[in-house]
Amino acid sequence: MLLKKNIPFRYVFGKIKYEIALVVLYTLVIVLIHDRFNLKATINIPLTVPMIMGTVISLLLAFRSNQAYDRWWEARTVWGAIVNDSRSFTREVLTFINSAEFPEEAERLRERMIRRQMAWCYSLGQQLRGLSATEGLERLIPKREVAYVARFANVPMALLELHAKDLQIALQRDWINAYQQVQIDSTLNKFSDSMGKCERIKNTVFPSTYSLYIHFALNFFIMLLPFGVIEFFGWGAVPLVGAIAASFLLIEKMAIHLQDPFDNKPTDTPMTTIARTIERDLRQMLNDNYVPETPPVYSYYVM
Amino acid sequence: MLLKKNIPFRYVFGKIKYEIALVVLYTLVIVLIHDRFNLKATINIPLTVPMIMGTVISLLLAFRSNQAYDRWWEARTVWGAIVNDSRSFTREVLTFINSAEFPEEAERLRERMIRRQMAWCYSLGQQLRGLSATEGLERLIPKREVAYVARFANVPMALLELHAKDLQIALQRDWINAYQQVQIDSTLNKFSDSMGKCERIKNTVFPSTYSLYIHFALNFFIMLLPFGVIEFFGWGAVPLVGAIAASFLLIEKMAIHLQDPFDNKPTDTPMTTIARTIERDLRQMLNDNYVPETPPVYSYYVM
Amino acid sequence: MLLKKNIPFRYVFGKIKYEIALVVLYTLVIVLIHDRFNLKATINIPLTVPMIMGTVISLLLAFRSNQAYDRWWEARTVWGAIVNDSRSFTREVLTFINSAEFPEEAERLRERMIRRQMAWCYSLGQQLRGLSATEGLERLIPKREVAYVARFANVPMALLELHAKDLQIALQRDWINAYQQVQIDSTLNKFSDSMGKCERIKNTVFPSTYSLYIHFALNFFIMLLPFGVIEFFGWGAVPLVGAIAASFLLIEKMAIHLQDPFDNKPTDTPMTTIARTIERDLRQMLNDNYVPETPPVYSYYVM
Amino acid sequence: MLLKKNIPFRYVFGKIKYEIALVVLYTLVIVLIHDRFNLKATINIPLTVPMIMGTVISLLLAFRSNQAYDRWWEARTVWGAIVNDSRSFTREVLTFINSAEFPEEAERLRERMIRRQMAWCYSLGQQLRGLSATEGLERLIPKREVAYVARFANVPMALLELHAKDLQIALQRDWINAYQQVQIDSTLNKFSDSMGKCERIKNTVFPSTYSLYIHFALNFFIMLLPFGVIEFFGWGAVPLVGAIAASFLLIEKMAIHLQDPFDNKPTDTPMTTIARTIERDLRQMLNDNYVPETPPVYSYYVM
Amino acid sequence: MLLKKNIPFRYVFGKIKYEIALVVLYTLVIVLIHDRFNLKATINIPLTVPMIMGTVISLLLAFRSNQAYDRWWEARTVWGAIVNDSRSFTREVLTFINSAEFPEEAERLRERMIRRQMAWCYSLGQQLRGLSATEGLERLIPKREVAYVARFANVPMALLELHAKDLQIALQRDWINAYQQVQIDSTLNKFSDSMGKCERIKNTVFPSTYSLYIHFALNFFIMLLPFGVIEFFGWGAVPLVGAIAASFLLIEKMAIHLQDPFDNKPTDTPMTTIARTIERDLRQMLNDNYVPETPPVYSYYVM
Structure with missing residues (x-):
């Protein structure tokens, strides 16, 4: 941006x-x-001739600016929704998943899910920019999971599947009730929607x-x-x-x-910066005050 | 496209x-x-006369371009939603449906439903293009089901009904809980909505x-x-x-x-390409790395 | 249309x-x-004077065309939603309502509700066109119900109430579970919304x-x-x-x-045609291949 | 209007x-x-000078007309939603709330809630027009309730609270199940949203x-x-x-x-007329064919 | 404003x-x-030359005015939603949370949550204006909570987490049922969404x-x-x-x-005034008729 x-x-x-x-x-x-x-x-031509052309071209440029702006703003809105849903997801994971019997295991599950959510944001950003979607994920999720998702063409989708499996486990062990599971699953659907919306903007060429x-x-x-x-x-x-x-x-x-807000250009949606903000917020909710590395700073834009 | x-x-x-x-x-x-x-x-006519006409025509063309673009973008958005919902549906089917007693039967049910979802996407695309909605479905669903849906005027609608029947079976056998069934059923409603939206765009002539x-x-x-x-x-x-x-x-x-994005023309929504991406993603979630056949490639458009 | x-x-x-x-x-x-x-x-007047007027009038006509188109398209979208929700409603009624004890009674209830849904579509269309909202309903619902709804100023609203009463009966007899009842009831709310949206467009005069x-x-x-x-x-x-x-x-x-898409004119929303399509689809889901009568055909429009 | x-x-x-x-x-x-x-x-000035001004002013007037129309249409849409939700609310109250033990008490509760809903519509309309929000409510709700809500700055909000209390009572007495209570409560949220949207339009001055x-x-x-x-x-x-x-x-x-659709002017949203329609419909669902008094009739507008 | x-x-x-x-x-x-x-x-230049420029600039200014208005109106709409959701939240907290055994403790919990909601509104407003997000919160929430949220970069997010923890406590003590908890949690998600939307508008520079x-x-x-x-x-x-x-x-x-509605200028969204209205309404629902201090009055705008 x-x-x-x-x-x-x-x-x-x-x-x-x-x-x-x-x-x-x-x-x-x-x-x-x-x-x-x-x-x-x-x-010599009377100026009225280019003027007739000028009117229709002005209207077409206004039409095009409008559609381009709408794509750009939709992209930004989708990433705004990712921020909101990541926070809601974290809040729900932290307060819904509990175990009187195995408090430490539940704690580990909560932390694993929340860290995976941070990874999801970075991974989606990199995939949209055409970079490796698994690069740097080891910092946030276990190697075993990195290896699992690496074999998918769509890495963020695989991360959501891991979320869902953890939820099912929590339900089976009774660490969460049935309504709460469905509620968090709805949040996963929202992530799936956001991801798909970004892909649509990325893959659909302006006519x-x-x-x-x-x-x-x-x-x-x-x-x-x-x-x-x-x-x-x-x-x-x-x-x-x-x-x-x-x-x-x-x-x-x-x-x-x-009109192409995911193309690794200065006018891009600042996905790296947003993912970093999400990481900072989610870590604070985990009582972890580690502040993630600042992404490279440019003089007139952020990525 | x-x-x-x-x-x-x-x-x-x-x-x-x-x-x-x-x-x-x-x-x-x-x-x-x-x-x-x-x-x-x-x-000889003063140029101002065509200019007055030029202004109103420019505005009408801008109006028309806008509405045409909106139809085209809505069509694309609906197919984007089909991608997202197909992934969410698959994730939910995979993690919600479980049976401790009959794990293999549950596995078969899961696979049947996910493969039927792939079929649904292809079938909808073909129906919208005015082609046979059952062609090629045998590749993905049992012959018995192909025969069942073939007698419907609206084949994708019949496929959703089969989904719903399978869900009811899963509920009756206790392989899924009551909230989960309603949650997946909501996703079926979304497919029904997406299908109906495509039909609306297809069947409604621009005034x-x-x-x-x-x-x-x-x-x-x-x-x-x-x-x-x-x-x-x-x-x-x-x-x-x-x-x-x-x-x-x-x-x-x-x-x-x-303005007519489902008419088998190069400017169409690329439904075949999208259905193929869905098939690839859903197969990977089933641990099946078969990559579906590439649809015919054209030099300047995809279908 | x-x-x-x-x-x-x-x-x-x-x-x-x-x-x-x-x-x-x-x-x-x-x-x-x-x-x-x-x-x-x-x-004699310099042409620039009508031209100034021409610019502002062109913009006002563009503004008006836009709002008129939006009303027309919203009307069409609402009827598209009625199609989708009717199909979803039928799918849910068919798969949710079951009785091991009284299978035949449950079968009759399902059929009664689905036929009533067909009646609802016709009834709404006729009411919006200012015709009798109960005409021809005997073809689809029992005379007793026709008599009941006839005393209401708003016949389709009364039909939805009958739907809701049947659902409550199904719940009390345990032919449906509590979540399923609420899920179908949500679909009834969508019908209520669609009906109200049509009435709003019908009753609100363009300023x-x-x-x-x-x-x-x-x-x-x-x-x-x-x-x-x-x-x-x-x-x-x-x-x-x-x-x-x-x-x-x-x-x-x-x-x-x-701007007035429910006025019994050739530019109308084709409600009769849509209701007929819904009837055909719903009947097929009931295993009934009766094809409803074709509405009168006109050379350049459908109603 | x-x-x-x-x-x-x-x-x-x-x-x-x-x-x-x-x-x-x-x-x-x-x-x-x-x-x-x-x-x-x-x-003497060449006409081109006012023409340049005329173009920019025409565009600004088109912009302003658009925003004004959007506010007006949103106001009308919100009141359309109030109609739909009032009917859905009534249908749900009538079919969800039941008691085998105390059928008459349940009957009284149902009627009380539905009459209160009529009151809510009138009250909101009057409050938005800057008139007394409690005037004429005795016709529909008990004096005790009128006295209770009168002490609130926001009377319709207080009426919704009374709705919610009645729902809680119904739940505690087992006249309604837990899902149904949440479902009706969601409808109350919709009323709260509609009310807030009207207030936003009323209180936000066009820039x-x-x-x-x-x-x-x-x-x-x-x-x-x-x-x-x-x-x-x-x-x-x-x-x-x-x-x-x-x-x-x-x-x-x-x-x-x-742009100000709640200002007691002929161009207003016809809230009184809408509230009257709601009262008629809700009364018919209660088997009460009393038709509310016609509001004063004007020759070229309704309020 | x-x-x-x-x-x-x-x-x-x-x-x-x-x-x-x-x-x-x-x-x-x-x-x-x-x-x-x-x-x-x-x-000397023929006036037609600046006129061609004038047309394209007029269209660009109309485009820009439109986008700026949309941002401003979205900001106002989000704060309207915060009003509605705060009222719905309060209504739900008041009627859902009950305890036959410990009525006073439940009462205290209800009051604590509702007062925290008032604090949330003020806190969000101040954070968006770049002021201290914890200033003045002691007036509404316990010092312990102020200290807890102060260590977060995003104070309102931390307040929502406290809400969620209280809900979980209410569920564990059986003061609320499982569906009601999920219902209120959905309202918390709406607050999270509203907050994120404001941040998006605040942080996204117009291209x-x-x-x-x-x-x-x-x-x-x-x-x-x-x-x-x-x-x-x-x-x-x-x-x-x-x-x-x-x-x-x-x-x-x-x-x-x-275009920047959260910048501490007279054209801002009047967040302080809105938060004050929310406080007044929520206090009245708590039977507390204390009217919050009037914010500083300016002659031609409110903050």
């Missing part, structure tokens, strides 16, 4: 530098031809036809622009067209970056 | 080639008449009056265009009108393609 | 024929006066002030138009103004028709 | 009569000055900065208008500016009226 | 005074140069790239404006450009203020 401060100029404009260079070159060529061969009457079309229409609009302004500005058309083109191209680029 | 890469030019523009040919022809005729009979004063009207207004706008630009461009009006018409027609076509 | 095909031209344009006639007459009068008295300088205002502003805009184009087109202004007016008036009419 | 018919002209335009008078006066003064001192060259700003920008736009059209129309500018100003001012006023 | 009345002029325009001063200065310089060197032909870009494009648009109007107005361009710039800059500023 980009922070509020310190976003470098080059980050924003770096994304469109080649496009802008091309637009400037193109406008230069047209001005040159116009100037040399005195073609005023022939290649490529729209992307392509908006791109074509935008380029056509920019190609018309110099003909519309050349009469008034002469050489001044070059910076003017450049600036207007930059305005429109930037909106398109931003929508493109925002 | 269209992929990000390799979308052929002909796929995008192929959809409007006849319309564009007509527009070019029409503009040519007008330029010809204009040129021959020197009708400048009579058939035809809007489709028709937008189509008429768009054609009227395109027919006005040549009169507006002919004064400035002469023969140059032909490519200009062609390009502007293409821009507007493409948005309309894309909305039309996006 | 309008189908995709065969929508007659007269259906679409029939709705605005009087308005268009008036607009054409009005424009004719203005052109005549203009022509006769040579008032060019006096009654009349907006309707009125949009109507006034649109008429004002159309009255300005001839003054804006008369200078350029002379007698040609008549078809031009007619066509532009038709474009705007049609959007308004369509929103008006779409 | 405004009805579809009979909305008097004065209701719609009465709201902006002072504003319009001012605009007309202002335009008159400008035309006068312009005419007298022949200031054509100095105070005043937006209101203010839109108001300022709109006035600035109207003040620019005469300068833009004076050149073309002379004295004709007065009615033209007046009509355009009326168009924009009306949209603003309508949004303002719609 | 800003109130409807008394918003001082300086509050609204104070936010853009430096920007406006700069715009005025800039326009002055351009008019001066234009006037001195008679550069009319060179630096900085959009903020930056809209800011750049807006400034570019304002810099173009004087060149467009200078020809018509001369020195009159200064107030005109100033007023148009103010219109656009104000919309941007308002969106910026609205």
Whole structure:
């Protein structure tokens, strides 16, 4: 996630530098031809023509920004739900699972489940970013479990299955009652839903036809622009067209970056930071004040 | 679903080639008449007139794109929910259904239900695409069940009924407790909801009056265009009108393609691919590492 | 619901024929006066004035189309939910209600409840359309029940009460356990919600002030138009103004028709067709392959 | 709620009569000055300047109309939910609460709760309109209860507490089972949610900065208008500016009226009418065919 | 939250005074140069150019206003849900927790939980505003509990854990049944969700790239404006450009203020006021008519 401060100029404009260079070159060529061969009457266009195109393109860019923002915000909302559900899960595990007979075993079960929940958050984040979903899990769960989940294509799903097996054990030993088991199982369903929602956002390409079309229409609009302004500005058309083109191209680029919130980019959902907050909170509920390592810090974004 | 890469030019523009040919022809005729009979004063229109039309049409196209996108995204979301619920269903079946007395029978019941869930996903996808809903199910469920469901108009609904009957059996034999049965039954309700949502999107035509009207207004706008630009461009009006018409027609076509996500087209929801992922995940939870056959691969889309 | 095909031209344009006639007459009068008295300088308006009005009216029409579409789509979604919940209800009734002692009585109860659910769907549809809510129910439920519900102002609500009484009986006779009863009762609550949502859409008028205002502003805009184009087109202004007016008036009419989806019009939610599908599915689950009568078929819509 | 018919002209335009008078006066003064001192060259503005303002104001008014409509529709939806939940509550009370031993006492409890639910609806409506929340409750609940709830700042909340106490009594006497009590208690939570949603809409002012700003920008736009059209129309500018100003001012006023749906105005949510419908339905379920008094009838709206 | 009345002029325009001063200065310089060197032909721009920019910027500002409003409204909705759930929680605690044997101890437990709920609301509000989350809690909960929660990074989360522990105690002593415990625990989950939603809104920066870009494009648009109007107005361009710039800059500023509803500003969600209302209502349910201290009153907003 980009922070509020310190976003470098080059980050924003770096994304469109080649496009802008091309637009400037193109406008230069047209001005040159116009100037040399005195073609005023022939290649001049009334500004109303690019304006009609400008209206429909503005609406399409607004449409696209909206959908991109919705994807980004849904991704953030899903990770917010993961935070909430992880805390509720921990609270339920801590207060529901009890054993008068084997208090220490129950204690171990509770701790195992809560640490596994921390692992689940990291694992999901890494899987969504296309990294190894088991890396670093040994820090939180037993090696035996790491080995078990490693053989699954979908590691977080396997971790949820281990949760469910532990719950069944607790029920069979009477450390939890039947309603409480179903209640915690409902929380597992919520994790499953959150995971699936992230995968859906990750795997569903924004309709490529729209992307392509908006791109074509935008380029056509920019190609018309110099003909519309050349009469008034002469050489001044070059910076003017450049600036207007930059305005429109930037909106398109931003929508493109925002629409894929799990792609290991600065505009990503800050999954590592969120997972770390979850770990800190869950550890405190376990009376463990170990603060997890700070993830690498960048000057203008967090991951 | 269209992929990000390799979308052929002909796929995008192929959809409007006849319309564009007509527009070019029409503009040519007008330029010809204009040129021959020197009708400048009579058939020239101030560009503001098509511009007023252009504004309202742009807004209607934005409205239509929005609704089409919403249908498409809802379809995708429903199939995402099917993924999540299939995993939760499997996790619950695996951990809830147990029998100390008849462990092998319970094992068989669990496997039967999970394999039937895989079948449900394929069956729903085929039914939505208008193909045979029972084709290929023998691979996953017993012939007896295939025969039973085949007599239903709605095969996936019949499969859910078989799920429910198995659950009732498990409850009667005490392999599951009463809360757990209701909990899994709630998941069956979610499958029923997802199926119904897909049917609703499939069976509900986007309001035809809007489709028709937008189509008429768009054609009227395109027919006005040549009169507006002919004064400035002469023969140059032909490519200009062609390009502007293409821009507007493409948005309309894309909305039309996006709004029906279950029609066996490249822009479809990739139901076969999703069903295959579900099969892979569910098999792994059953300790079965068989990877289902890859569906046919296309260069720029998946089904 | 309008189908995709065969929508007659007269259906679409029939709705605005009087308005268009008036607009054409009005424009004719203005052109005549203009022509006769040579008032060019006096009654000519720069096109930018209607354009400012055109922008705000376009936005208001987009706003109105959006809200009308949302009402229409919500109505359709509610009836989709009725389909899903009817199937879930039937599945639960069939698998939950059992009696080892009185299997035949339980069988009769199950069938009675499921047939009553079919009746509920038809009854709700007829009540929403302002027709008799008890007509034709004898086909599905006992005369005694028809007589009972007939004295209620809200017949479908009374049918749900009969469902609930049967459930209580099943619980008292131990044909169903306590969790299952609450689970089916939750489904009854969903029917109650769906019914109430339909009534809300039916009974809530789209804010009349907006309707009125949009109507006034649109008429004002159309009255300005001839003054804006008369200078350029002379007698040609008549078809031009007619066509532009038709474009705007049609959007308004369509929103008006779409916003009331339970008014016994071709743009309605196809409740009869949906109820018929539910009857077919529920009967098949009862092993009854009777296919309900096809409702009257129209060439371009279903009811 | 405004009805579809009979909305008097004065209701719609009465709201902006002072504003319009001012605009007309202002335009008159400008035309006068312009005419007298022949200031054509100095105070004439190209129409494009008000048009740029017109675009941004149109979008802001569309934004505001949208939010106002959403508040109004949410208010209506909440009251729709109150209808549905009141019916579900009544159905559950009638079928869940039973006593073989004390059938008459149970009967009295059922009736008391259902009548209290009617009272709750009236009470909430009156509280939201800023009227006495206990007025007229004696008609439906015992005096003792009226006295009890009267000491609460939030009367409907106190009525829900009484519901909950009765449920606890029913549970303790075994007239209801534990799952049923929790199920009805969930319905009470829904009433609590609905009540809170109404309070939120009532108490949350639409962001005043937006209101203010839109108001300022709109006035600035109207003040620019005469300068833009004076050149073309002379004295004709007065009615033209007046009509355009009326168009924009009306949209603003309508949004303002719609955004506060609990303010004892004709555009209100028709809470009294809804509460009356609930009373009629609930009484019929109690076998009581008393039809509650019709609330005062107005010619073009219901309260 | 800003109130409807008394918003001082300086509050609204104070936010853009430096920007406006700069715009005025800039326009002055351009008019001066234009006037001195008679550069009319060179630096004059057709107004259509800023108009194309104006359209896209208007749409982006509408997009941004929408998202900012949605964040603000979601924040308010979450706090509305906290009100509703606090009341439901209290009702459930009061009616569910009972002990025939130890009525006084149960009474104490009920009061302790309800007072802790009041504390939770204040604590969450302070934490979101970046203030001390434990300040003033001694007024409502025992010192022992204050000390316990103070060691947590997330104090409200710790308070919920204490709630859950009390519930478990009530279950173990049989003062509550198993379904009731799960029901209240579900309410705790809702508190956890509400808390997490607030944190999400607080911690998620509105996409900085959009903020930056809209800011750049807006400034570019304002810099173009004087060149467009200078020809018509001369020195009159200064107030005109100033007023148009103010219109656009104000919309941007308002969106910026609205989008962060937990930042200790007058546009905040009025969390202190809401928490106070909750305290009053919950105390009344405890038969305690103590009215909490009024928070500091401001002339045009509440906190």
